[in-house]
Amino acid sequence: MIEFKNVSKTFAGQQKNKHVKAVENVSLNVADGEIYGVMGYSGAGKSTLIRMINGLEKPSSGQVIVNGESVADLSKPDLLKLRRKIGMIFQSYNLLVTANVFQNIVLPLTLEGIDKTEATQRAEKYLKIVDLWEKRDSFPAQLSGGQRQRVAVARALAHEPKILLSDEATSALDPETTESILSLLLKINQELGITIFLITHEMEVIQRICDRVAVLDQGVIVEEGNVVDVFTKPQQEITKRFAGVSDTLGVPRDILAPYQETKQLVSLQFVGDSANNPLLSQLQEKFKITPDILAGSMGYMKREPYGRLLVYLKTDDRSQYEAALQYIRDQNVHVEEVEV
Known part of the structure; x- marks a missing residue:
């Protein structure tokens, strides 16, 4: 479904002839229907990595392949078609504050060229899936953070994507609300068969829903594999810190x-x-x-x-x-x- 083949991304620095390597020689495969997590601290290169999947960033070298197509090599019309099959949810929700919940779902669909009847049916379907149909006439300011994130999830699902990208989607939420969003993502993955690729710095997110994980440190994958294997037998110090592995379990x-x-x-x-x-x-x-x-x-x-x-x-x-x-x-x- 998603493949990174020796992908590197370098940005120009503020000083002349200075360059910053955000991602370096990353290779990984995400299978159809799995939940794959990338974990790392701030500045590790997670956001750069996820933005290359839908072509918002292009690799400096290597290839990002989605559904058998090299994203960087797609024409603008073909890239647009690909993006329509890739949903994305963010930490900041990105909702239209002057539109109600229902309009936040319908408007992007109509702008995509979907007729109003179909857009209305999808809005109803996916707002019910995220348990927010009764809030359809409410505005974002009237909702809790968790409810706003559910609207964002419904908006992404309404485009009926094959892949859902999650960019630190729970990091601004309290633990109880985080659990509800993670349960929702699990439900989406299991019932709709959508492949989920997420980035996070929260160990609980990886433990709760991911099948496999890659640990990213300064743009380099230092460990990768099944979640249970990686975090019960961590090899690298950064992975041990994330897993909270201490032989004394925190006892002085x-x-x-x-x-x-x-x-x-x-x-x-x-x-x-x-x-x-x-x-x-x-x-x-x-x-x-x-x-x-x-x-x-x-x-x-x-x-x-x-x-x-x-x-x-x-x-x-x-x-x-x-x-x-x-x-x-x-x-x-x-x-x-x-x-x-």
Whole structure:
């Protein structure tokens, strides 16, 4: 559906003969029907990357291919046709403040040449999908931030795109509203089969809805793959920061100092079915070990349960401790001994 082939983008700097590389040698593939996320801090090159998909930016080198066509090589009429199949939602909503919700959907359609009857039918259909039909006569100023973003989503869907681009669409929303928008994007992907390509600096967005992720750092992809794999086994420091990976799970090391002598402090990472396994009670039964939970968290990577625990395995029998570690690994739980 979307392919970046060795794509670089360089902008002219403010000083003469100075250039800024926004994106450098990026290659990635987005499959039809998946939700693909690109994660990075401000200035990483995310916005440049997403704008090359619909031709708002052209690569300095390499190719961006959408539906088998090189975007930069398209004529203006063909580029216009492509853009009609690519919807886009933004952090700032970009709604017409002097038009009501219904008009915000219909007007862009009529400007595209769609007759008023068809435009009206689409506005009704997609405002119902985003649960805003009852607000059709309201103006943007009368809506909450989440409702405005839903209008923006409906407006994008009304063009019936094959691809939906999301440019930091939830970063201005509170956590509860963010969750509602992410649930909506999941619904759109699952029920309408629309491919979603999003950029964000929010780890929760990637965890909640993405199938795959690329981590972008200073224009370069440093890690890429399945969301569960990338964020449960991060290789790069920037990915570890995003994932909040710390062997002490945020517990200050001076608090953990009393556990240093026995060296039986471990970090456990559960993914999928192993998250439902009563592992700690089994350690008590099988090895006479008393687990002391010092910190932990539980969540989901899209549909996969995921959890982390910092546990002190209390026992005076070192052989039982070693046997317990092996048992933990045999249950498909990732375990690391923590140095304090």
